[in-house]
Amino acid sequence: MTGLAPLPLRAWARRACAIAWLLGACGVHAEVQEENTQRPYVVRAQPGESLRAALHAATPIAVGGQRFHGYTRWNVRWTFRWWREASGRCAITEVTTRLHTEVQLPELQAASPEQQAAFDRYLRALSDHEQGHVQIGRDAAQAIDQGIRQMPAASDCATLEREANALGHRLLQDHVAREKQYDQRTRHGATQGARLD
16 A cells, blocks of 8 residues: 555656657556455355354454454555656656455355345345445545646655655545445445345
8 A cells, every 4th residue: 555666767768758748748647457356255054044143154354353244455556657857856757556456245155045035135235335445445546546647746856756655645544534434324334235134
């Protein structure tokens, strides 16, 4: 979740960009690269066993002493390149932001038809809730990508690097706080239908 130091541009790329920049044609290239991983865990419900009990026994997810049936982790990393003007001022010329998400959800492999029907309803709501967490990660990556891309030139490259990484970390923390509020507001998905009777 940390920013990486800017990578130096080759001399020819710097010259080409400088000429294009003077002509107003050298914009900052920015893109968010996304990688998503699914990590299901197996649930087997015994005849007569409540679905809640089966899920609670099977889940490998424990956070802060609480057990959960679904969980999303996301991580944002960013790199950027800059151009040093003859005056020493530095400006961002390229930003690459990477988002990795990992979603853990249950997979029911043995159940009665009634348990399966209840599980299917529950899983849809639980999956929707977890996709809300994925979206917060996407929003964080996009905000960091755009925020660094739109930074004004700094007096020197060390200042630019420091300010860009500070912005990235600040935006990251804002979205971590937003994620906690999301869980509080939805009671970890219960208000979205992710609850078992």
